[in-house]
Amino acid sequence: MLQLKVIGTEDVPHVLALQAQCYGPEFLESAEAFVAKLNAARHLHCSYLAVEAGEPLAYVVSLPVDDGQLPALDAPSIAPARAPRTLYLHDLAVSPAGRAKRLGHKLVQQVVHRAQDMGLTQVALVAVQGSRAYWERHGFAASEAPLSAALIEKLASFGSGATLMRRSLTPV
Template sequence: MIRTLEPRDLPGLLAVQRACYGEGFVESAEVFARRLASPANCSLAAEQGGRIVGYLAAYRSLLGKVTPLHGDFEAVDAPDTLYVHDMAVLPACAGQGIARALLAPLLHGARSEGLRHSALVAVQGAQGYWARHGYAPWALHDTAQRQRLVGYGSDAVYMAM
């Protein structure tokens, strides 16, 4: 079942994060609690048998604005972009279409709201995955945004569609 990500889901979200990422990418419950409280938040959870098996952390933002790792979802005036900050599915549930089930309704909802773009930072070799979903590398011209991107590691790529 795909549904809105809620504060009660934080223990499950953290378990998915730990199963999917190295320590450098694990973000705290406190950070996620602040994100869920943001008026720009539109994150989703995938639930099976009463447990969180995947999530997509996203919010309404601006094209070219990078959310720093461990950063908050900052509400902006006149958002034009669905920013996909993080999507993860338990490795044991891979291949079940959970990631697509999380992404599709958010992209559809973003278009319905008039958001013209979607953007993300691809990490840990995920650039090819996101390219198959229509994202392409996007040049960041703002120095502050490039610095935020560096915080994700040397292989991080800002992508948009």
């Protein structure tokens, strides 16, 4: 039976193993970076690990962010948001076995519902590795708003072709 559990720091080795199955070497983040993201959203329960029969199959890491802020790729520290309106979906990784079960779709839905429960107005992400069309199918659109210099610099940490995307939420 499939279980979605809130990711704790004890799950970081599973996250790193799944990440290695799904991303090219230029996108691999350290354990320290994942712990920083989890700590920035401590007690908010917005990152999940999909496990079936004891086997981790997929994860999503998200955290609330202040307007115009997002953590750079492999950021070793992240300050918790002060007045967030956005849940930033930082990372989604689904193993081949998890793809057959549509776990990516389930985890994205979980994040959207969590953001609505938190009273946030949008979910944002950075699309990489040619994934823009995937995110568009989930209701995300490329950000058309002008970006600050700091945000452009952080977006550049994700490599060429990285696209900031947003999905507006309707209140629950």
